[in-house]
Amino acid sequence: MDHTITGRFATRREAELAVEHLVQDHGIARTDVVVQPAGQANSAGSKAAGADVESGHPGVNKQGAPELEGEIEVSVGGSAVTSADVEGILKEAGARKVSST
Numbered sequence: 382m383d384h385t386i387t388g389r390f391a392t393r394r395e396a397e398l399a400v401e402h403l404v405q406d407h408g409i410a411r412t413d414v415v416v417q418p419a420g421q422a423n424s425a426g427s428k429a430a431g432a433d434v435e436s437g438h439p440g441v442n443k444q445g446a447p448e449l450e451g452e453i454e455v456s457v458g459g460s461a462v463t464s465a466d467v468e469g470i471l472k473e474a475g476a477r478k479v480s481s482t
Contacts, residue, residue, distance in 0.1 A: 388476030422450035
């Protein structure tokens with residue numbers, strides 16, 4: 382039976398780490414993983430991190446600011462998905478909330 386497990390992340394970097402662990406370390410097909418804003422707005426998360434923050438390095442002149450309009454969702458679906466494993470991976474990567482449908 383197919384089901385979907387979704388984790389919500391405060392930063393894009395946390396979401397990217399979750400995807401990396403799911404795909405590279407645990408062999409989940411990239412096509413079974415969806416990354417999207419939790420709400421209607423295009424979002425980089427609810428707080429800035431990594432590339433979204435000024436680096437402080439000389440010569441780096443970033444323009445603009447990340448669109449911080451809400452959390453990022455990482456959803457994993459398919460019949461081969463084991464709930465406990467995926468939930469643990471999402472939580473370890475920093476998911477604030479994990480749900481299963």
